[in-house]
Amino acid sequence: MMQESGTETKSNGSAIQNGASGGNHLLECSLREVRSNGETPSVEIGAADLAHLQQQQVLILAVCYARSSPNSACYKLNFQISFLQALQVARQLLLQQQQQQQQQQQQQQQVSGLKSPKRNDKQPALQVPVSVAMMTPQVITPQQMQQILQQQVLTPQQLQVLLQQQQALMLQQQQLQEFYKKQQEQLQLQLLQQQHAGKQPKEPQQQQVATQQLAFQQQLLQMQQLQQQHLLSLQRQGLLTIQPGQPTLPLQPLAQGMIPAELQQLWKEVTSSHTAEEAASNNHSSLDLSTTCVSSSAPSKTSLIINPHASTNGQLSVHTPKRESLSHEEHSHSHPLYGHGVCKWPGCEAVCEDFQSFLKHLNSEHALDDRSTAQCRVQMQVVQQLELQLAKDKERLQAMMTHLHVKSTEPKATPQPVSTELCRNQTKPHNSLFSCFPPERVMRSVVCSKVCRCLVLVGRLRTRPSSAAGCVSSPDIAQNQEFYKNAEVRPPFTYASLIRQAILESPEKQLTLNEIYNWFTRMFAYFRRNAATWKNAVRHNLSLHKCFVRVENVKGAVWTVDELEFQKRRPQKISGNPSLIKNIQTSHTYCTPLNAALQASMAENSIPLYTTASMGNPTLGNLASAMREELNGAMEHTNSNGSDSSPGRSPMQAMHPVHVKEEPLDPDENEGPLSLVTTANHSPDFDHDRDYEDEPVNEDIE
DNA sequence: AGCGGCGTAAACATCA
């Protein structure tokens, strides 16, 4: 996500830069025009002209910005910010210019016929706004980034509203711009006439221009008020957070760059809270993403604050007593973790009668510990995935509309990240394994709870798709299938179970080794790297386990599954963990794979936390929330050593008997998860499977 | 602490 937004920022920046350079060119040309128009123009005219052109330039920048990459949600808000900043700059320019004009008029009236005094304010008037305007798209301030990040949780409806409002504002702005342009032309004409025709000021015209300027200024004021209302409206909707001490129009922090530490902090803050207050008061704390999240006890909106200097016992020290004294009534209604008398901490839902009790609950139940940290991370991933999902769905919508309304045109071939490319490939026929499922499996999955529904399909990779007419799979099912397909998260299943699944999915219930390889790489993004390692493991498992039988075939050797041996292979005991049993009972099994999946995800991301490589693929919100829910229960049993992110094995084996009882229709279920210990000698190479990349794998076609 | 399951690494053999 960060990479994506960074790219957008970069592209937007270049777009603006182009616009800026174009604006400079325009400015120079206009200057030449003015100069070539006659005699040496007066400085006053030059300054006014410059200011005018600067304003135009700023507006051009905003328009260029607006049209640079219209697909991105980030972009829209980014543009909103830049647009308003540009407007602010334009307004300042206008006021400045009007002051100059007023001075000029006064001087002309008072000292008629005299040459205007030279001013040296030409350079500042030229340079400062331009530099500010050019800086705007290049340097994303922390506040902007926060707004951008927060904005990414918008619903499509909100985005639509935002876009409409933005367009309305742009329309008004354009009208104002035209009006102002005309006015400026008049003014120029008038001044030139004054210069050429003599030293007699023409009062009526000047008064008319002054009146127009006044009207324009009022209009601009209204415009600004409208924008402020717009911002307030956004703020009210929770789309924007404006710091109390900050001007409504975020002009001031333009010169601030975004150092990585700030980005990290912002990311954490945004993903853990909905306010920028703490960012303002804690912007000194640079931090590492590997540090743990801290559950805040502050009564402010901020629920999670990252501060490496904070004490690690959960008693947060970052919030000030002053903030503590903020009215609870004000925050109780907007605390993201409290609503309707229920703690909104993911998976908690503890009933808190009032805000005070909620705070107590928050401090006691959600203090800094392994569980809260893990939940925080999961929440971050959830947000991340939702953002990606939103972007993907928007792209889909665009493609659908394009397809339905512009049938003849070819779909745009926009450059996509590898992950997105893979996602698109899923729609190809040979990758339709997960898009269609036998109806009975779909029905069975519907019976399960939300949590389990994700896991059933994630865990037991589906069999062949039925005919096209039988494709009744719901979107979330297909999406769930796509999770491991796209996210480089280690699947929570053993090699043996995966091999078995691959073989059983084949029409002949037999696969060659290479076909097994291909199945792995096709179904799991995780297995598209470190091929030597996992392929060795596959071979090792095939040889090791008696359940895999090598059969000499005409085409060579194929591998089959001895189901009896496979069932015999695992010890079947359900012991110990009461909460595990509870989980099994309450969730109709299949939940432990989720736990393992979650932990796998965490382990995967704990080293390069939230890299695009590991998380840069869309996945399901429900899976993520399921992971959260599962974590709430599962984390209770993990040891308290936070440094150990290796999942250990969830007791899938223990669940097996229960599962068989509850779902007798399904003989193939999950087994023990893959050991998710991330070994240190994992080579960082990206050894993509050649088979996967070179040939359109389709073992299903016999 | 020991056991068993599992993943990983590696050595080795066989074969095309």
Added chain:
DNA sequence: CTGATGTTTACGCCGC
């Protein structure tokens, strides 16, 4: 000789 395939052993981690 090389690479794919298959077998085996060793080791460490983890849960029980």
